[in-house]
Amino acid sequence: MKLPRSFYEQSTVDVAKLLLGKFLVRKHPDGDSVGRIVETEAYIGPQDLACHAAKGRTKRTEVMFGPAGHAYVYFIYGMYNMLNLVTEANEFPAAVLVRAVEPVKGMELMKQRRRNDEQRDLASGPGKLCQAFAIDRSLNGADLCAKELYIEDCGEPTPKILSMARIGVDYAGKWKDKRLRFVVRGSEFVSKR
DNA sequence: CAAGAGATCATCT
C-alpha cells in the first residue's frame, strides 16, 4: 500500500524512523526500480544548522517550506543528486534524507546506471541511490502521492534501529552531534560500511 | 586498509 500524505505530516524524526523497512518505488519508462530503505537522516526546521532551510527561504529550499509528501531533490558537489522527503506542516521546513536502500527490484537497470555490479554498492549512499534510481532535479517538488515516485508499505514491521550522528555536517555547530541518522541494525546496504 | 585529493557546478555572498 502506498503511504498517504498523512504519513509525512508526522514529526520528522518519526518519519525518518518509520521509513526504515519501507519500499522506495520509482516508475520509469526504462523499467521500475524498488529498494528497501535502510538508512535515513532527519533535517528539522530553521533552527537545525545542518538543514538547508536554516539559511532561509530561497528558491532552492522552497519545496521544504511547502506541504508534506513531496520530494526535495537538490544537486550538490557538481555531480550528485540527493533525495529528500518533505515532512511536517505546511510552512515548516523539514525533510528526511533517504541515504541508502537495499536493492529489491530492477537490479539490472541499477547496475547499468551505476556501472557497477556489486549489489551492495548500487544504492548504499545518497548519491549512489539517486544514480541507481535515475532521480534528478526534474523530480524536485514531485508529489509522493502520485505515480512516478512513492513509498510503499509492504507490512514489514519497523526493523531494529540504530541512531547516530549525521554524515557530512561538521559545520553545523551543536547540531552536528545530534543523533538524527537512523540505520537498520545489521544491514549490509548502509553507507559508510 | 586508511587517508587524501580531485571531480565539477548550482546556489548564495
Added chain:
DNA sequence: GATGATCTCTTGA
C-alpha cells in the same frame, strides 16, 4: 568567488 546532506580513485604503509 566560495562551498557543499558525495563518490571514486590513488597513494602509502
